Amino acid sequence: MLMASSTAVVASVGAPLVPRIAAEQGVSLAGAQWILTVTFLSGAVTTPLLGRLGSGPGRRPVVLGGLAAVLVGCVLAAVPLGFGPMVAGRALQGLGLAVTPLAIAVARDVVPASRRPAVIAGLSVTTVAGAGLGYPIASLVVDRYGVSAAYWTGAVITAVTLACVAVVLPTGTRAQPGRTDVPGAILLAAGSGGLLLALSRANAWGPTSAVTLGVLAGSVLALVAWTRWTLGFERRPDRQPLVDLRLALRPGVVGPNATALVAGCGMYMLITLVVLAVQAPVSSGYGLGHDVTVAGVMLLPFSVASVLGSRLAGRRTGAASGDALLAVGCALFALGALVLAAVHDHLWGNVLAMSVGGLGSGCSFAAMPSLMMRFVPPSETGSAMAFNQILRYLGFSAGSALVVTILDVASDGGGTVTSSGFVTAAMAAVLVASVAAVVAVWSGRAVPSPAEALLSHPHPKEHSLVPTPHHPGPRADRRRRRVRRTGPGPRRLWRRQQWIRSLRRP
Known part of the structure; x- marks a missing residue:
């Protein structure tokens, strides 16, 4: 939990600093937004790489190496070398986001079954809850000591996490990972x-x-x-x-994946709009004129509500309740953005919007892992969770870039954002979150039972729910072709029957 939370805190440091970095570095608001966008883009690309490298006995060195890269990125962003090195440092910090799927895989291996759903649900929302902690910390430090001090603080947090993980992290499984794509x-x-x-x-x-x-x-x-x-x-x-697309498109898995992409986009549109509204001058017509510290504190209700939502999801992620929580969470995203569009000119309105959106974040993102693992064998958990994280990070990146683009398009002739342009961007966030809710409802109704999904994939090597060991070489290739022609053998058939019985057992 410390590993996932600390990397999320460090990754979120750039969000409340975007207006100040744009002013200090002499770049546009859209350019400064890449301080946030590049981190999630880096996390999206490196998540499957680290997930593949860390799927076997190399899990421990991969995690330690990823945290070391985050530490280097914090130092690079903290040193006053200009905007380019700062963006490069933020890209290195994105490697920390790739650690979360590995933490979920570790939890599935070592956590008792009675506590596993709650622990996995908590790990799933650390990216969101960590942002709620990172924003106030970064804002307070920046307001008193400057932008560089915020990244030095991130370096200290990462160094402490690296030391703790080096002591307690167990080794990975004995299975050898495949070649890196x-x-x-x-x-x-x-x-x-x-x-x-x-x-x-x-x-x-x-x-x-x-x-x-x-x-x-x-x-x-x-x-x-x-x-x-x-x-x-x-x-x-x-x-x-790099990513098993056939596994990601399997019934029961494709719905949460599509929802993660769209809901992630809507979530970061809401967060970015609140941060901009709180710091914008009152003369703009939509801003409240507060400093960066108040903008960071605005994420605290979001974080608290995310934790509450994740606890609710951890207790109720059965087959039906989990699908319902996913749709309800996306609907709460839309409701939060609608509240922001209506009462963005009041501080309490921004707090209410973030609270509602945070509750939706906790319900939706915490429900996804348990919903997906019904259709994913233990050996493929890391790959499935990694692809879901990729889509979340791509959604976060798209949301942060899309909202700035909408504000830029809706600005006046001099490039100044107007109140009507802000409302337009907020309603766009409502639309995106509503699409995510529709996708969640559709996926919940279309999903088959785990036993039906298992029987619909009769051949183990063609991405079935029954895991089989990896045997490279020409003889194994001929064996696979023979299995595809003749169907599963007696041992594989027996294993499949045992899996079906375990799924049907109350």
Whole structure:
């Protein structure tokens, strides 16, 4: 829990500092927003890499190496070298977000079954709850000692976490991880990064300019190439993809994954709007004129409500109640954004919006792991959770970039954000969160029972729910082809029957 919470705190340090960094570094608000966007983009790309490397006996060195990279990133951002090195340091800090899926995998291995749902639900919302703790800490430090001091504080927190984890973290499993899919990581980074860049710079470059359209086209081509490359791993049984797309698209898993992407976008649209509204001058028509400390404290109700929502989800994530909590959480996101659009000119209105949104965050994100693990074997938990985290981080990045773009487009001729433009951005957040709620409702109704999903995948090696060991080499390849032709053998059939009985047992 300390490992996941501390990295989330460090990753969230940039959010309340965006207006101040834009003023000190002489960059636009959209440019300064990359202090936050690049962290989540880095986390999205490195999560499957670290998840693959840490799926075997290398879990301990991978976690320690990731925390060490976060420490280096904090130092690089703290040293006054300019805006470019600060962005690079924030990218290194994003590696800490990739540690959370590994923490969930450790919890599934070592936590007793009676406490496992609550512990996993708590780990699932650490990214959100940690932001609620990191914002006030960073804001208070920046208000008194400057931006560099906030990142030095993050370095101290990371160093303490690294020391504690080095003492208590157990070793990984004996299973050997597959080969790292470096080309897949490059294609995914290029595609997602290009889309976010085009989204954040569309108004500056022009929505129909050659640069914007070129970046969009290149990003789409990179993502298409990544999809084809990933699905092509079925023809290479001795290698493993960066992300198992067939596992991610399985019934019962695709719904929470799609909801994570859209809900993450809506959540960070709400957070960014509150931070901007609290710090904007009163003369703007929508701002409250408070300092960065008050803006950071605004995240405390969000964090507290997230923890309360996660505890509720940890107690009620059965088959039906978990699906309902996911939809209710997304609906609360929409309600929070609607409250912000209506009463953003009052401090209590911003507090109420963050409280409602935080409760929705805790309910939705804490319910996702338990809903997905009904259809995922223990050996694939790390991969499934890693892809869900990727979609969350991509949603966070898209939300932070999208809301600034909307504000930029809705500003007046001089580039100043108006009250009507702020309301437009808030209503866009309502729309995004409402789409997430619709997706959650649809996924809850369309999901089959775990036993039905198991029987619908008869061949173990074709991404079935029954895990089988990895045997590289030509003889294993022939064995796999023979299994596909003849169906499962007696031992595999017996194991599948035992799994079905365990799922049906009350």
